[in-house]
Amino acid sequence: MLIVNGTIITFDKENQIISDGAILIAGEHIADLGSTAELTAKYPDEEILDAQGKLAMPGLICAHTHFYGAFARGMAIPGAAPQNFPEILEKLWWRLDKALFWQDIRYSALVCLIDAIRHGATTLIDHHASPSAIEGSLDIIAQAVEEAGVRACLCYEVTDRDGEEKAREGIGENERFIKRTKGELGGTQGNLLGATFGLHASLTLSDETLEEAVAVANELGAGFHIHVAEDMADQRDSLKKSGLRVVERLNEFGVLGRQTIAAHCVHVDAYEMDILRDTGTRVVHNPRSNMNNAVGVADVPGMLKIGIDVGLGNDGFSNNMFTEMHVAYLLHKLNKGDPRVMGGDQVMRMAFQNNAQIASLFFTEPLGQLSVGAMADVILVDYKPTTPLTEGNCPWHVIFGVDGTGVDTTIVGGRVLMRDRELLTLDEEEICAKSRELAEKVWQRV
Numbered sequence: 001m002l003i004v005n006g007t008i009i010t011f012d013k014e015n016q017i018i019s020d021g022a023i024l025i026a027g028e029h030i031a032d033l034g035s036t037a038e039l040t041a042k043y044p045d046e047e048i049l050d051a052q053g054k055l056a057m058p059g060l061i062c063a064h065t066h067f068y069g070a071f072a073r074g075m076a077i078p079g080a081a082p083q084n085f086p087e088i089l090e091k092l093w094w095r096l097d098k099a100l101f102w103q104d105i106r107y108s109a110l111v112c113l114i115d116a117i118r119h120g121a122t123t124l125i126d127h128h129a130s131p132s133a134i135e136g137s138l139d140i141i142a143q144a145v146e147e148a149g150v151r152a153c154l155c156y157e158v159t160d161r162d163g164e165e166k167a168r169e170g171i172g173e174n175e176r177f178i179k180r181t182k183g184e185l186g187g188t189q190g191n192l193l194g195a196t197f198g199l200h201a202s203l204t205l206s207d208e209t210l211e212e213a214v215a216v217a218n219e220l221g222a223g224f225h226i227h228v229a230e231d232m233a234d235q236r237d238s239l240k241k242s243g244l245r246v247v248e249r250l251n252e253f254g255v256l257g258r259q260t261i262a263a264h265c266v267h268v269d270a271y272e273m274d275i276l277r278d279t280g281t282r283v284v285h286n287p288r289s290n291m292n293n294a295v296g297v298a299d300v301p302g303m304l305k306i307g308i309d310v311g312l313g314n315d316g317f318s319n320n321m322f323t324e325m326h327v328a329y330l331l332h333k334l335n336k337g338d339p340r341v342m343g344g345d346q347v348m349r350m351a352f353q354n355n356a357q358i359a360s361l362f363f364t365e366p367l368g369q370l371s372v373g374a375m376a377d378v379i380l381v382d383y384k385p386t387t388p389l390t391e392g393n394c395p396w397h398v399i400f401g402v403d404g405t406g407v408d409t410t411i412v413g414g415r416v417l418m419r420d421r422e423l424l425t426l427d428e429e430e431i432c433a434k435s436r437e438l439a440e441k442v443w444q445r446v
């Protein structure tokens, strides 16, 4: 397939803009890039997909999300409104996740996948919880992911909050699914699924559970996906339990490292940041969620400055990763009282290069860039620049002009999942109707 007449933004190291550009897709990969004139002459027999002047960009990566949170949209929380983050966990999330059964897990994933395709998010790193339906839950999500045709890395959140037995079951589910994606349990996995080992957060994990989880993950050669110091409550708990701050405690147990994703890191001090950097741990920033939960502002500019490659996630917010970029750009300026903080180029680095590095832990082929040999994960976005668009100012066009609602075509591994805003792999009507029906029952159980 030959995509022609696009304004290509490559988002690779050189980050070139090719106006009136073309992309040759052969199988799952990008086989050639160049001008439309050059490539149509070179490949006259290719099937043509006309971008009609739209932006052609790599599919977006979301480095931390929760499909299971989909049914929280519009849900009334019983009793008085939660006053702080521990209350949000207890009154909302820990009631919602217990109310999820098999069909709910499937449909909450499917509605998020529709949202992702619609907004051009082609790779998602999910963190799942369903204490009433643990074993096999990741297979249910995996099936939805394969039906949708996007890429996702899955894990199950191990926690002691529901007792020892559920914690053991959670460890078992991670172990089973990691083995499955490695092909050890048979079956073909293709390139759409990845796996890591999920842990909730230091504040709901005992020493014994951490030890056991680390032993199992080490045996499998896996890293972790965990919430770190999202709220001060996590620090208070860790100091009480161990006399150590969260990052120190997790490091003592061997949770950190190059394969580990530490979501949030809102309340980490300079010493903890050094540990995160020295261990090569991947920090993922989720500004909309942090603002919504009023937990504080992560010192992302400080982390980037000392050499932590911070990525960007949505923590279960909409899969419009452009909005997450816009918010990341604004939040740190206001927080520091300095408009020079967090330039558009830094936001792009988080959303594209850093997220691509994180995704490369789970997917072997290059993602998140338009270059020869990279996976053909391409989106076309309707955007007509009203000022000159150049390599240098491109981040500010993305911040001030481009949005996920303008995504018109989504392609993953050469397969077209949405064309002219029409979904080709999922039945949106059926999925949304069923989702509304199931969500209502979940709300009643909550």
Ligand SMILES: [Zn+2]
Residues within 6 Å of the ligand: 064, 065, 066, 127, 227, 263, 315
């Ligand atoms: Zn989260």
